[in-house]
Amino acid sequence: MLAFDWWRAMGLLPLPLLARQLLAADKQSGTAIAVPLVNRYWTSQAGSRPASARLTGLGVWLFWAALVAAASRPFWLDDAISRNQSGRDLMLAVDISGSMSETDMTIDSKTASRLDVLKLVVEKFIERRRGDRLGLILFGSKAYNYVPLTFDLDTLKTLLLDVSTGLAGRHTAIGDAIGIALKSIREQEAEHRVMILITDGSNTAGFENPVLAAAAAAHQGLTIYTIGVGSDIETLSRSYGARNIPTGIALNEKILQQIAAVSGGRYFRAASLDQLEQIYLALDQLEPVEHLYQTHRPRKELFVWPLSAALALGIVLVVATLRQSQPSETS
Numbered sequence: 104m105l106a107f108d109w110w111r112a113m114g115l116l117p118l119p120l121l122a123r124q125l126l127a128a129d130k131q132s133g134t135a136i137a138v139p140l141v142n143r144y145w146t147s148q149a150g151s152r153p154a155s156a157r158l159t160g161l162g163v164w165l166f167w168a169a170l171v172a173a174a175s176r177p178f179w180l181d182d183a184i185s186r187n188q189s190g191r192d193l194m195l196a197v198d199i200s201g202s203m204s205e206t207d208m209t210i211d212s213k214t215a216s217r218l219d220v221l222k223l224v225v226e227k228f229i230e231r232r233r234g235d236r237l238g239l240i241l242f243g244s245k246a247y248n249y250v251p252l253t254f255d256l257d258t259l260k261t262l263l264l265d266v267s268t269g270l271a272g273r274h275t276a277i278g279d280a281i282g283i284a285l286k287s288i289r290e291q292e293a294e295h296r297v298m299i300l301i302t303d304g305s306n307t308a309g310f311e312n313p314v315l316a317a318a319a320a321a322h323q324g325l326t327i328y329t330i331g332v333g334s335d336i337e338t339l340s341r342s343y344g345a346r347n348i349p350t351g352i353a354l355n356e357k358i359l360q361q362i363a364a365v366s367g368g369r370y371f372r373a374a375s376l377d378q379l380e381q382i383y384l385a386l387d388q389l390e391p392v393e394h395l396y397q398t399h400r401p402r403k404e405l406f407v408w409p410l411s412a413a414l415a416l417g418i419v420l421v422v423a424t425l426r427q428s429q430p431s432e433t434s
Contacts, residue, residue, distance in 0.1 A: 105405075108176035115171050119164065162420050169413035173406045181401040191235045191295045191390065192252055194284040195225065198302035199266055200243040201273035205303070207333060210376060217303050217333050218268055220376050225263060225301075228383040229256050238287060239263060242280035244272025244308045248287055276309025277302060277358070281316040285323055296325045297390050300362070303333035305355030317362040327366035328389070329359040330382055332373045 107113075203218040210220060229237060237259055239250035249266075250259050277300070284298045298320070306313050317327055331354045356372065363370040369389070373379040 104180045106178060106180055108178065110175055112171055112175040115174070116168060119167055159420060159423050162416055162423070166413055166416040166420060169409040169416060172409035173413060175406075177405040177409070179403045179405055181403070183400050191297065192238070192288050193232065193235050193390070194238045194240060194252070194287060194296075194298045195229075196240040196242060196246075196280040196284060196298060196300040197221065197225070197263075197266070198243070198275060198277075198304065199241050199268050199271055200275045200302075200304060201269055202275070202304050202333070204268040205333060208375060215376075216268070218266070220379060221301060221332065222264055222266070224376065224379045224383055226260050227380075228386070229260050229263070231387060232256065238284075240280050240283050240287075241266060241271050242276050242283075243268075243270065244274040244276060246276050246279035246283045246309065247271060248283050252287065272308065274308035275302060275304040275306060276311075277306040277362075278311025278313040278316045279309035281313060281320055281327065281362070282311045285316070285320045285325055288325060289323060295390075296323075298325055298327045298366075298368075299330065299386065300327060300359075301330045301332060302359070303331065303354055306358060313358055314361045314365060317366045321366040325366060326368045326390075327362055328368040328371070328386060329363045330371045330373055330379070331356055331359050332379065 199218065203221070204216050206214045206216050208215050208217055208220045210223060233256065236252045236254050237250075237256060238248070238252040239259060239262065241247050241249045250262055253259060280300060281298070288296045320327060333354055356370070360370045362368075371382040371385070373382055
């Protein structure tokens with residue numbers, strides 16, 4: 104649809120006619136006014152003007168019309184476009200400590216590491232969150248804001264699939280991960296803020312107390328869901344022996360339950376791929392995608408076209424005037 108910002112500027116179109124009448128009245132009263140172009144093309148009788156003068160006069164009118172059209176700021180307004188957007192910010196905090204490389208889970212009856220199983224499930228979860236803004240925090244001995252909150256879920260999935268264990272250290276800083284998430288969402292204006300924390304160990308590194316960090320997050324409106332993955336103590340005891348289980352591999356469910364409780368979330372336990380998939384389906388129900396539609400109409404400015412036409416006509420008129428004045432100067 105064609106529209107104008109300053110459509111009242113179109114009222115300037117008849118201004119040359121008014122100027123022509125005034126100049127004609129001044130000429131009849133004997134007032135001497137020297138306006139070469141106007142006197143040459145507007146004040147003369149149409150029948151006495153040569154064809155070149157009439158053509159130039161038409162060019163002057165077109166030049167003025169183009170200037171007025173540009174001044175009215177025309178633009179083209181396309182059809183309305185709706186954008187699906189949610190008011191929910193969701194941070195994924197993924198444990199990539201050394202213990203996540205333990206191959207005590209399976210994918211299609213084949214042995215797989217905890218991190219590989221987690222990637223498979225979280226990738227599907229991310230795809231179902233279209234409309235939400237997601238971010239990714241990685242934590243081991245330290246916590247990092249790996250992907251800031253974004254609507255670009257395809258890029259988020261790609262970066263998640265490239266993650267490997269040990270990048271952030273061998274230990275587990277759960278409290279620091281919660282602190283990073285709280286800092287990331289504090290500056291946002293989302294009505295609902297959610298964190299999903301996935302780990303297979305206990306808090307063995309970092310400066311933040313996980314439970315105190317969760318309480319501070321709850322005060323800022325952040326709900327935390329915790330997921331414990333990996334084998335239970337009995338299975339680990341059969342693999343390593345009761346006294347030989349490496350530090351950080353054994354899951355501290357008590358801490359994860361407290362984190363979820365003080366922040367208004369829930370704790371989930373997953374020892375297999377199927378259980379992990381069911382947990383993320385449950386999270387979809389607990390935190391459904393909220394569709395808020397923002398509508399806008401793309402706008403394309405058009406004033407550059409009449410302005411360019413006026414510039415081109417102005418150059419042509421100046422050149423034509425100079426050529427017409429040359430014979431009179433030589434004579």
